Amino acid sequence: MKNLIKQVLRVLTYQEPPSREGFILKENYFDKKMADSPGKQPQSQEQGGQDGSAVQGRRRARSLRRAVVGPGNAGDSDTGKVSTILDRNRAAIEKIYGLPVNRDIVIRDYTIGTEPPVKSFLVYIDGMVSRADLNFLMQSLMLEAGEISRDPSASASAVLQRLLPGSQARVLDSFKDIVESVNYGDTAIFIQGSPKALVVETKGWEHRPVEKPRNEQTISGPQESFIENLRANTALLRKIIRSEKLYTEMIGVGKRFRSDVAVMYMVDLADPELVKEVKRRVSSIEVDFITDTGMLEQYIEDSPYSLNPQTHYTERPDRVASYLAEGKVAIILSGSPYALVVPATMYSQLHTGEETYLRWQYGTFLRYTRTFSFYLALLLPGLYLAAVLYHQEMIPTDLLLAIAGNREQVPFPTVVEMLMMEFSFELVREAGLRIPSIIGSTIGIVGALILGQAAVQANLVSPVVVILVAVTGLASFSIPSYSLAFAVRTYRFFYLIMGAVLGFYGITIALFIQIMLTTSLKSFGVPYLSPTGPRTYPGGDVVNRLPIFMQRRRPDYINPQDNIRAPEEPRGWVKSDGEGGGDGRQN
Amino acid sequence: MDGKIKFGMAEAVVLLTMSNMARIFLSFPRALLEMSGPAAWLSSITGMGLAVLQAYLFYHILKPSPGQNIVDIANKSLGNIAGTIFNIIFASFFLAVAALFTRTFSEALIITALPSTPISVLLTGFIMLAVLGSYIGLEAMARSARLTYPFVLSGIALLLLGVSPKWDLQQLFPILGNGPVNVFAMGGLISGAVTEILLAAVIVKSFHGPEMFLKITSRAMLMGFTYLTVLSIVLVITHGWNTAQENTLPFYNLARLIYLGRFFQRTESIFIIIWGFIGMIKVALTLYAAAQTLAGTFRLTDYRPLLWPLALIAYAGSIIPHDMPSALRLESMLIREVAWLPTVALPLVILLVSRIRKRSGPNESG
Numbered sequence: 001m002k003n004l005i006k007q008v009l010r011v012l013t014y015q016e017p018p019s020r021e022g023f024i025l026k027e028n029y030f031d032k033k034m035a036d037s038p039g040k041q042p043q044s045q046e047q048g049g050q051d052g053s054a055v056q057g058r059r060r061a062r063s064l065r066r067a068v069v070g071p072g073n074a075g076d077s078d079t080g081k082v083s084t085i086l087d088r089n090r091a092a093i094e095k096i097y098g099l100p101v102n103r104d105i106v107i108r109d110y111t112i113g114t115e116p117p118v119k120s121f122l123v124y125i126d127g128m129v130s131r132a133d134l135n136f137l138m139q140s141l142m143l144e145a146g147e148i149s150r151d152p153s154a155s156a157s158a159v160l161q162r163l164l165p166g167s168q169a170r171v172l173d174s175f176k177d178i179v180e181s182v183n184y185g186d187t188a189i190f191i192q193g194s195p196k197a198l199v200v201e202t203k204g205w206e207h208r209p210v211e212k213p214r215n216e217q218t219i220s221g222p223q224e225s226f227i228e229n230l231r232a233n234t235a236l237l238r239k240i241i242r243s244e245k246l247y248t249e250m251i252g253v254g255k256r257f258r259s260d261v262a263v264m265y266m267v268d269l270a271d272p273e274l275v276k277e278v279k280r281r282v283s284s285i286e287v288d289f290i291t292d293t294g295m296l297e298q299y300i301e302d303s304p305y306s307l308n309p310q311t312h313y314t315e316r317p318d319r320v321a322s323y324l325a326e327g328k329v330a331i332i333l334s335g336s337p338y339a340l341v342v343p344a345t346m347y348s349q350l351h352t353g354e355e356t357y358l359r360w361q362y363g364t365f366l367r368y369t370r371t372f373s374f375y376l377a378l379l380l381p382g383l384y385l386a387a388v389l390y391h392q393e394m395i396p397t398d399l400l401l402a403i404a405g406n407r408e409q410v411p412f413p414t415v416v417e418m419l420m421m422e423f424s425f426e427l428v429r430e431a432g433l434r435i436p437s438i439i440g441s442t443i444g445i446v447g448a449l450i451l452g453q454a455a456v457q458a459n460l461v462s463p464v465v466v467i468l469v470a471v472t473g474l475a476s477f478s479i480p481s482y483s484l485a486f487a488v489r490t491y492r493f494f495y496l497i498m499g500a501v502l503g504f505y506g507i508t509i510a511l512f513i514q515i516m517l518t519t520s521l522k523s524f525g526v527p528y529l530s531p532t533g534p535r536t537y538p539g540g541d542v543v544n545r546l547p548i549f550m551q552r553r554r555p556d557y558i559n560p561q562d563n564i565r566a567p568e569e570p571r572g573w574v575k576s577d578g579e580g581g582g583d584g585r586q587n
Numbered sequence: 588m589d590g591k592i593k594f595g596m597a598e599a600v601v602l603l604t605m606s607n608m609a610r611i612f613l614s615f616p617r618a619l620l621e622m623s624g625p626a627a628w629l630s631s632i633t634g635m636g637l638a639v640l641q642a643y644l645f646y647h648i649l650k651p652s653p654g655q656n657i658v659d660i661a662n663k664s665l666g667n668i669a670g671t672i673f674n675i676i677f678a679s680f681f682l683a684v685a686a687l688f689t690r691t692f693s694e695a696l697i698i699t700a701l702p703s704t705p706i707s708v709l710l711t712g713f714i715m716l717a718v719l720g721s722y723i724g725l726e727a728m729a730r731s732a733r734l735t736y737p738f739v740l741s742g743i744a745l746l747l748l749g750v751s752p753k754w755d756l757q758q759l760f761p762i763l764g765n766g767p768v769n770v771f772a773m774g775g776l777i778s779g780a781v782t783e784i785l786l787a788a789v790i791v792k793s794f795h796g797p798e799m800f801l802k803i804t805s806r807a808m809l810m811g812f813t814y815l816t817v818l819s820i821v822l823v824i825t826h827g828w829n830t831a832q833e834n835t836l837p838f839y840n841l842a843r844l845i846y847l848g849r850f851f852q853r854t855e856s857i858f859i860i861i862w863g864f865i866g867m868i869k870v871a872l873t874l875y876a877a878a879q880t881l882a883g884t885f886r887l888t889d890y891r892p893l894l895w896p897l898a899l900i901a902y903a904g905s906i907i908p909h910d911m912p913s914a915l916r917l918e919s920m921l922i923r924e925v926a927w928l929p930t931v932a933l934p935l936v937i938l939l940v941s942r943i944r945k946r947s948g949p950n951e952s953g
Contacts (some may be wrong), residue, residue, distance in 0.1 A: 398849075513719060515734065518732075535733060
């Protein structure tokens with residue numbers, strides 16, 4: 001009875017709901033401390049805390065640095081250097097990596113099979129190293145070791161010279177450098193009695209193989225694209241440019257998580273000032289980490305508020321190689337399957353390698369088609385709206401009647417109709433990219449139905465608008481640079497609105513603004529519309545693609561050290577006897 | 588500041604040419620026809636000769652002082668007070684040209700394409716773009732002009748050839764039109780008064796020396812007047828001079844005549860893009876010149892702070908005329924009568940004073 005009354009009371013009276021919140025990320029100790037005493041630095045904290053706030057992260061990084069280089073280090077207590085005592089080195093490594101909590105790090109104790117045996121251990125990160133290389137390394141050290149010097153100061157060098165089979169090995173004495181290498185897939189070997197450690201290159205993480213380009217496909221020409229492995233990417237370029245004049249300079253980017261950036265250029269072609277500027281911009285970046293060249297691009301471009309991309313973003317090694325041969329500079333980031341080429345012009349972003357691989361007539365035809373489609377993608381919806389809303393007299397009567405007849409049943413104004421269709425098209429495009437590939441074909445069907453038949457049959461839009469939007473969409477796909485195509489897609493909406501508001505006058509306003517802004521744009525000191533604005537020697541490869549044997553000079557705007565690409569007549573076989581042909585150089 | 592910006596001869600020539608040819612899209616060809624009859628093209632050629640002489644006059648002013656523009660030279664030769672007065676007259680002239688072109692282009696747009704749009708909207712558009720263009724700077728304007736010039740050229744060629752079926756060469760006669768006095772003296776004076784030479788003398792620091800000034804301005808005048816001459820001929824042989832002078836906007840009326848089959852006709856609206864663009868370049872350039880002149884006069888390091896107030900004045904000035912006829916009357920007065928003062932008379936005074944000072948200088952020192 002009592003229970004029953006209790007139950008009834010529980011139902012009838014208010015009961016505070018139980019807390020359902022499990023985990024709350026509370027303001028942490030350091031934030032609170034800093035808020036309490038502004039200007040006062042927070043107290044130090046024990047390493048190994050659980051939450052991941054930025055402030056605590058910074059503290060932890062400071063602690064880590066102290067562990068690596070600061071006083072109190074388990075290695076050499078004052079300098080952060082490797083100690084001759086193996087146990088102290090091991091303790092230092094365990095502290096740096098937070099063992100045993102951190103399970104990726106493997107420390108393997110073993111004995112080098114010399115006479116007498118020497119105690120040693122090696123450190124690597126599981127998954128980052130090649131198992132085969134590691135096994136071969138250990139086999140060499142444990143089973144195939146011969147006599148080595150017992151001089152403690154020389155033992156690391158002696159092991160390096162006599163025992164290590166690795167292609168790249170270094171002797172390091174700083175924990176900071178050692179940890180950096182281990183983080184990048186190397187294996188560090190510490191030897192009892194040696195004040196230095198050996199770092200052997202055993203990089204062997206999983207990566208996809210070199211595949212066909214996915215976004216910059218061509219019918220002719222090489223069918224390789226960059227992958228996420230920096231060294232594979234630089235090798236892909238070296239495979240094409242077999243020259244000792246191709247320089248690769250490495251710059252570390254990322255204060256917290258370092259990424260390697262390879263700056264590649266032809267030392268005898270690229271303008272040294274350009275190379276210097278590229279290195280200056282890349283090395284000056286202060287950010288915690290960068291994972292893709294798309295991020296890097298945003299840190300080094302001249303005008304971040306412009307819609308136009310100011311670096312050339314490509315996945316094709318052959319394209320990069322051709323630009324390097326012109327005197328441009330390539331920037332490749334570890335972990336990114338794209339390279340950046342600078343300086344970039346608008347014209348270079350409208351080119352693909354295909355025009356060069358095909359005969360010049362076909363290449364020129366392709367260029368004209370692409371130029372036309374560039375203007376279509378930019379202007380067509382705006383021009384249509386301007387003509388229909390303000391300048392009907394220029395539409396032939398039959399066509400005007402057809403448009404008017406189709407629009408009779410449509411309840412929306414033309415501008416709404418056009419915006420609706422453009423937005424639907426953008427929706428299909430975006431959804432097509434994000435949709436899981438297994439149901440990818442659905443998007444085509446749905447898109448075609450929505451955009452086409454159903455919308456027309458429901459009298460939501462007129463067929464002319466569907467056709468225009470489809471043509472505009474196709475035209476925008478023919479722009480080879482993804483970034484430039486994005487810019488054109490965005491600009492198109494401005495033209496559309498201006499055309500709807502002020503007709504051709506509005507289009508002229510938008511054109512004036514765009515031309516003004518674009519002509520004032522620069523990419524690494526080079527005007528964006530070079531070689532037409534300002535006019536410089538174009539090199540026979542801008543909109544027209546001249547016959548390949550006529551392209552004797554490199555583009556002038558890059559200011560290459562040697563602007564002669566080929567002699568006056570590069571086809572040696574057409575020279576008559578006694579004609580030297582010359583190398584085309586001008587004084 | 589402007590001295591740091593340099594651009595090539597082709598860009599400078601095209602920039603000045605496009606500025607000079609802005610008038611052919613408005614009612615200027617009609618005024619020329621009214622004065623000279625079928626011989627308007629001869630007036631245009633005479634005007635070209637006068638414009639080249641004007642360029643030569645400015646060349647003699649600029650030549651002894653490389654690295655200085657007309658504003659600096661006026662200050663140096665005439666002293667601070669007189670120099671400042673002269674420069675303010677120059678700047679006011681530029682501002683008046685900017686205001687009147689803004690108004691006449693806007694009126695022309697209302698007539699041709701946007702009959703229901705309030706004039707203030709169009710004026711605002713022109714003025715805003717002029718501020719943008721002159722803010723971004725001369726280099727961008729020159730490059731934009733060079734970049735769009737092929738399109739402008741092919742558009743005009745297409746238009747002129749498009750009306751070729753209606754040509755009748757007999758309309759050019761009598762060859763001396765309304766008589767030699769009207770054709771060569773009056774017509775020449777009407778067409779020869781140009782803003783661009785004075786404007787080039789203001790932006791001369793962006794050229795590569797005074798020698799380039801003469802080459803650039805003479806070529807620009809040659810090209811600009813060639814357009815005017817060809818248009819005058821085409822107008823006369825297409826419409827006949829008597830009918831042609833009744834058109835307020837002759838260029839627009841020519842475009843209306845194009846008939847290349849049933850599908851390709853009445854394309855005059857497309858030409859709005861061409862002449863609208865040229866009008867924007869013209870207004871932006873003259874606003875820039877006004878700001879640069881004032882900045883030079885008052886020794887300001889940057890002309891940009893002056894753009895907003897000057898643009899506001901130009902806007903206010905452009906809205907003063909009651910209607911298009913008033914605007915055209917003002918324009919004709921400014922371009923045909925008053926323009927000779929800042930473009931010839933004052934520079935002549937500067938030249939004379941600077942020569943006299945130069946001669947008297949060694950005597951004083953000796």
